[in-house]
Amino acid sequence: AEYAGAAPHHPFGDLFPRHVHSDGRYLLVLYFVFASSILFTTHIASNISERLAEREEELRAKSRQLEAALAELREKDRLKSEYVRVVAHDMKSPLASALSLISVLLGGYAGPLEPKAREVVERMGRKLEYLHHYAKDLLDLSRMRSARFLSLQPVEIAPLVEEALALAAAKKEDKRINIVVDTSTAPKEITADREQLLHVLINLVANALKYTPDGGAVTIRAATEADRLRIDVSDTGIGIPPDELPRIFDEFYRGRNVAKTTKGTGLGLALVKEMVERHGGSVSVESRPHQGTRFTVKMPLRQEPLAPDRRDGL
Ligand SMILES: Nc1ncnc2c1ncn2[C@@H]1O[C@H](COP(=O)(O)OP(=O)(O)OP(=O)(O)O)[C@@H](O)[C@H]1O
Ligand SMILES: [Mg+2]
Known part of the structure; x- marks a missing residue:
């Protein structure tokens, strides 16, 4: 209460x-x-x-x-x-x-x-x-x-390009392709593994010739760009479908627009990439289907002589 x-x-x-x-x-x-x-x-x-x-x-x-x-x-x-x-x-x-x-x-x-x-x-x-x-x-x-070695030596660029072209063109079938070479602004020489650099160019030029139809053109241009050698191999060929561009450097990869009509292993570009990168360089590609393709290689002019995996003759 x-x-x-x-x-x-x-x-x-x-x-x-x-x-x-x-x-x-x-x-x-x-x-x-x-x-x-x-x-x-x-x-x-x-x-x-x-x-x-x-x-x-x-x-x-x-x-x-x-x-x-x-x-x-x-x-x-x-x-x-x-x-x-x-x-x-x-x-x-x-x-x-x-x-x-x-x-x-x-x-x-x-x-x-x-x-x-x-x-x-x-x-x-x-x-x-x-x-x-x-x-x-x-x-x-x-x-x-x-x-993991490179056999480094001075490599003269103009003769190298000529040699690569002669070797790659020897394999091309009976096609009329207008070939233009311009090494006028290239460095006279760089330090590299000559055999590998030759291999890189042969592969790129052989591809350009192989994937360009009769009547097309292939241009090889070498120039100095900053402290690098830049080599462009361009063609007016069949091109690469855009969705396949990221894969063409893979081992055994072949484009779907070439697989049925040409022979190849799909190893050429894998080798190119390996060789260029071994030198501390880079390789890139631009392409438009039915219009053409351009591969660009950039290489250092000199190699670190004592880099452990790039020592001469090891
Ligand atoms: N210049 C080019 N134009 C069009 N497609 C290209 C060009 N270069 C490369 N390719 C494409 O990239 C793929 C891979 O090229 P890569 O050189 O590695 O092999 P491949 O030419 O097929 O065979 P190979 O081992 O005989 O060189 C080719 O199958 C093709 O589809
Ligand atoms: Mg090839």
């Missing part, structure tokens, strides 16, 4: 029926609610941290598994490359011998050849030549990846 007068001022007066807090059980209920919510929260928290610890352990185990799988993959990759190198090497020399035997036959040094027989031998020669080219590219690529 004493409480009755204060009740209207109590803020929870309407929420809590008077008889609950009037007889002290109210405190007990409050205490109970408070204690059980603390217990409940602690329980949940410890549950969560237990689960987190479990997850962490699971993640650690997964990452150990991944590391082991990666190591295994690396080893398999190394074995695969070694295997490819051995097979390519063992295929290359008998193929070279077969090719020289074929040229003996075709030269008439083993007696005269009937026209029909000559045609068969010529076709055989072309097939073997393709295989030989394949084995050689595979071998070059795997050799370059395992041995």
Whole structure:
């Protein structure tokens, strides 16, 4: 009855029926609610941290598994490359011998050849030549990846371009292609691995000639740009579909617009990229389907003579 007068001022007066807090059980209920919510929260928290610890352990185990799988993959990759190198090497020399035997036959040094027989031998020669080219590219690529050296020397640019052009053009079929060479603003010489640089140019020029139809044009331009040698090989050929541009330097990748009509291994550009980057240079490409393609190589004029993986003759 004493409480009755204060009740209207109590803020929870309407929420809590008077008889609950009037007889002290109210405190007990409050205490109970408070204690059980603390217990409940602690329980949940410890549950969560237990689960987190479990997850962490699971993640650690997964990452150990991944590391082991990666190591295994690396080893398999190394074995695969070694295997490819051995097979390519063992295929290359008998193929070279077969090719020289074929040229003996075709030269008439083993007696005269009937026209029909000559045609068969010529076709055989072309097939073997393709295989030989394949084995050689595979071998070059795997050799370059395992041995990490460049045979550095002064390389004169104008004669190099001429030589590459002569070698690449020797392979082109009977196509009339207007070839323009401009080395007028090129550096006289740079320090590089001559054989590799020649290989780079032969590959790019051979591609330009191969993927440009009769009546087209191929331009090779060498120039000095800042402290680099810049070589552009451009053509007015079939071009490369834009979505394929990022993949053409991949090993074995061949464009879908060439795969059916021309032969090739898809290793040429992989080699180009490897060789140029080994020199600290870069290679890039721009292309428009049915309009043409331009490859640009940029090479440093000089090599760090003591760079550990570029030392002469190591
Ligand atoms: N000048 C070019 N014009 C159009 N497409 C090109 C040109 N150069 C390269 N490509 C595309 O890039 C692909 C890869 O070229 P890459 O030189 O590596 O192989 P390939 O020419 O097919 O065979 P190979 O190993 O005999 O050189 C080609 O298949 C072709 O689709
Ligand atoms: Mg090629």
